[in-house]
Amino acid sequence: MRKLFDGRAGCPATARPGRPSLSARLLNPIGQQTAQSWLASAIAERRLGHALLLYGPAGVGRKTLARYAAAHLLCMQPTASGPCRGCRSCLAAADDSHPDLHILRTPPGKRGLGIDAIRGLIEELALPPRGVDGRGLGKVAIIETAGELGDEAANAFLKTLEEPPENTWLFLVAPRRSQVLPTVRSRCQPLRLSLLDPREIEAVLRAQGLHDDEARRLAEGCGGSLGLALDMHRTAGIAPLDPGLLLGAVPEPEALLRDLALRVQQLKRETDAPGGSHEWRRRLLRVYFAELLRLLRDAQALRCAAAVPPLSPGRARLAGRLARLASRPLENGAQAVEVAREGLARNLNIELVVSRLAAHLPRGGGR
Numbered sequence: 065m066r067k068l069f070d071g072r073a074g075c076p077a078t079a080r081p082g083r084p085s086l087s088a089r090l091l092n093p094i095g096q097q098t099a100q101s102w103l104a105s106a107i108a109e110r111r112l113g114h115a116l117l118l119y120g121p122a123g124v125g126r127k128t129l130a131r132y133a134a135a136h137l138l139c140m141q142p143t144a145s146g147p148c149r150g151c152r153s154c155l156a157a158a159d160d161s162h163p164d165l166h167i168l169r170t171p172p173g174k175r176g177l178g179i180d181a182i183r184g185l186i187e188e189l190a191l192p193p194r195g196v197d198g199r200g201l202g203k204v205a206i207i208e209t210a211g212e213l214g215d216e217a218a219n220a221f222l223k224t225l226e227e228p229p230e231n232t233w234l235f236l237v238a239p240r241r242s243q244v245l246p247t248v249r250s251r252c253q254p255l256r257l258s259l260l261d262p263r264e265i266e267a268v269l270r271a272q273g274l275h276d277d278e279a280r281r282l283a284e285g286c287g288g289s290l291g292l293a294l295d296m297h298r299t300a301g302i303a304p305l306d307p308g309l310l311l312g313a314v315p316e317p318e319a320l321l322r323d324l325a326l327r328v329q330q331l332k333r334e335t336d337a338p339g340g341s342h343e344w345r346r347r348l349l350r351v352y353f354a355e356l357l358r359l360l361r362d363a364q365a366l367r368c369a370a371a372v373p374p375l376s377p378g379r380a381r382l383a384g385r386l387a388r389l390a391s392r393p394l395e396n397g398a399q400a401v402e403v404a405r406e407g408l409a410r411n412l413n414i415e416l417v418v419s420r421l422a423a424h425l426p427r428g429g430g431r
């Protein structure tokens with residue numbers, strides 16, 4: 065397989081009876097029952113359209129589900145409900161080493177998917193399927209950053225999208241339908257993925273060995289995105305929003321909000337430090353924005369004496385202090401963070417997103 069873009073490092077495809085291999089476990093979508101069963105029956109009944117647009121927020125399993133469906137289409141012993149997850153084809157699909165599964169995404173540091181990548185894909189799809197044993201069943205391409213297809217690349221791709229070679233399926237993945245160029249999205253069957261249930265996320269985190277309290281805290285704070293919960297866990301040691309630190313530093317709620325604005329700018333400088341990759345900056349900011357939003361929401365809930373999930377002592381004191389502010393600055397703050405998160409998801413310039421947020425975070429304003 066000519067790699068169009070290097071995916072995850074492959075691990076040896078060895079299946080041991082009794083225990084699912086790592087690869088088999090990778091092909092294990094979480095939640096999304098409606099989309100999953102719709103896909104499974106469309107594939108089993110051979111009525112799946114040849115171009116699908118899987119869209120929904122990041123971290124809810126869009127790419128996992130696309131891989132799962134790809135594995136189902138290429139599986140040597142498919143079941144009615146999905147791929148067998150044990151045959152050589154399934155294991156290769158899970159490892160990104162299947163000769164008939166092509167995965168395309170924007171390379172790190174690049175702003176979009178260029179025409180060369182799309183031309184490479186079109187050439188690949190024109191070749192007959194090879195299969196893991198020389199008997200190919202079909203070909204699948206997953207475009208993980210379909211929202212970042214440039215005009216030129218999209219135009220080059222339209223004919224393939226409309227009339228792909230026989231037994232070829234295309235999965236396009238994007239946060240929102242509107243992010244995909246109209247000429248592209250009008251040629252795809254849309255399939256929307258929703259936010260995950262916090263209980264599903266908590267179960268996954270526990271299965272990964274996290275303590276119950278930590279799993280619950282992350283599941284509640286990640287807004288239905290398993291990807292974000294995992295990011296929050298990975299960056300926990302360097303989380304810039306430390307309630308204890310903030311509490312020690314700022315006595316008054318107005319000053320606290322000013323301090324939050326400063327910290328956003330400071331965070332930007334930290335993430336600009338040499339060695340910090342573009343993707344890492346975005347990941348840190350996503351975590352920070354999610355924490356900030358949760359804090360503002362908690363403060364609003366406390367202010368209205370609404371029930372809030374159990375907070376850690378530091379966070380409770382911080383939210384309690386913010387709750388002394390009027391409702392308007394809290395609401396404006398939360399809205400500004402929402403806009404910033406949206407900007408980040410749309411891959412807007414980080415500097416622009418951060419300076420806009422810093423400018424719009426409320427500066428207090430009395431009760």
Ligand SMILES: [Zn+2]
Nearest residue numbers: 139148151154
């Ligand atoms: Zn299989």
